[in-house]
Amino acid sequence: MLFSRRSSCLTLAACLVAPRVAFAQAPSPAAIADYEAKLKKYEQARAAYDAVADTYWDQVTEKRRTRNAKRRERVAVTIDDYVLTQPPQYSGPPRPADPFGRPPPSEQPPIPVIADFLKAAADQFGFVPDRPQNDADFKRAYARAGLAAGLTREQIIGVYAFETGGNGTYDMQAGVTPTRPNAISPAVGYNQLLSTNTVSLLAEFGERYLAALRMKALPMRGEAKRVFERKIEAFKRMIAYSRSVPQRWSEQDKLAKTTRGGWGVHAAVLDIDIGPMLQVQKLINSVHFAKMKGYTAPLTPAELEAMNLTGDGNGFDIVSMPHAYRDRVPTANFFQQRGYERNPVARRTGVVANLLADMEAKMARGAQSPGARELASAF
Incomplete structure (x- = not known):
């Protein structure tokens, strides 16, 4: 009876308070x-x-x-x-706050985070990445894969120092911090691999990755071997899904960003056996792209990062530019509008010379951080 009377009182109080709250919030x-x-x-x-x-x-x-x-x-x-003027900047009044408290129209849906990638991978493919006990283990695997592919120690550490500030972990996602759970991009890892990169790499190099995993499974025995083989089978399903669309960036981008399967594929970057291969492949593809275009000089860490940051085509456009032009050409020449507006480095530096100098300075600072020192020790 006491419970019933208390419930009635609470209900009555709610009824009395609710209209006042609603009335206070109603705009005139x-x-x-x-x-x-x-x-x-x-x-x-x-x-x-x-x-x-x-x-x-x-x-x-x-x-x-x-x-x-x-x-x-x-x-x-x-x-x-080149376009030699800087992009126009909006200088008009800000969008006013809606008196009803409605949020402004969103340009895009919320970006999935690590937990979303992991759940989608398990649900869609039965894939659970083997995650390292500590970040040093992943760094060692990454260093081995990078050297074996032909990257230099300086390139690997430079890109890592720039992309993560020198303290990033293998599962670092763009924009996510302990106090800020919302991502600004699906980019994950030491060189911030996009979900579209992951789909594209699996579609193009899937057989190579499977061969590497099968080689690793050869000496295994018993339950460890069975578990690893189940991972290989799940990974095969992820490769097949990545190949379910034409190998065009626009199609792969749509698959990566708008489907649960695309989210799940991106979880591969968290696996200690697969993730280092994917991240290294992204960088070595840039090196090969520059050579294919006739650029024979070794890419400096900043030049490699320019290709990693803007994409191989735009990055090579920067790298191959005559040095005499770099003080005059705005960075906007190498971005799409939305990408430029989301990139504080490109906006802040203004011209190519400043962009490359900023990269080099950030790499030098980041290389002194504990995470970069740990990566250096992995070599």
């Missing part, structure tokens, strides 16, 4: 009118900015096509083949 007609007027001004200013920005980024795209065509035809690229 004047507040709504003020919001609508400010929203109209914002939308007009934003539309004007978007028109200017679209023209600028269309010009960037067209100049990039021209440079690529010239390189194919072995014609020298000139300074006129």
Whole structure:
């Protein structure tokens, strides 16, 4: 009876309080009118900015096509083949706060995090990555794989120092910290491999990775061998899924970002037997791309990171640029608009010379951090 009376009292209190809360939160007609007027001004200013920005980024795209065509035809690229002005910046009024408390329209759905990748891998493929007991074990596997593929110690440590600040772990995800659970990108690991990279690498080099895993399984016996073989079978399913779309970046990007299977494939970067191979492959692909394009000099750590950061095509565009142009050419020439706007390094440095100098300085600082020292000791 006491419980019933208390419940009744609580219910009555809730009924009395709820209307007052709702009434306090309801915006007045004047507040709504003020919001609508400010929203109209914002939308007009934003539309004007978007028109200017679209023209600028269309010009960037067209100049990039021209440079690529010239390189194919072995014609020298000139300074006129770059956009030499900085991107326009929005300077109008901010979007006003909605008086009803509704959030602004989101441009994209929330980005999945490590827990989402792991659950999708288990649900979709029956894959559970073998995660190391400590980060030093992963670093040793990464160092061995990098040297075997032909990367240098300086390249490996330089990229790691830049991408992680010198203290990143094998399961570090872009934007995620102990106090901030939301990711800014699906990029994971020492050189921040995107989920689309993982799908693309499995589709192209899946047989090579399977061969390496089978070699590792040969000396195993008993339950350890059975568990490892189950991992290989699950990994085969992930490779097949990665090959379920044409091997075009746009198709692989859609698979990686919008399907549960694509999320699950990305969990492979967390496996101590597979992850180092994937991360190293991404970097060695950049080295091979530069050589294929006729760039015979060894890539400096900063040049390799430029390719890792912007993609091989745009990165090679930076690396192959005449040094005399680097002080004049804006970094915006090597990004898509959204990628540029999300990249604080590109925006802050302004021109290519500053971008490369900033990378080198950050690498030098990061190389003195405990994580980078631990990676150096792995060699």
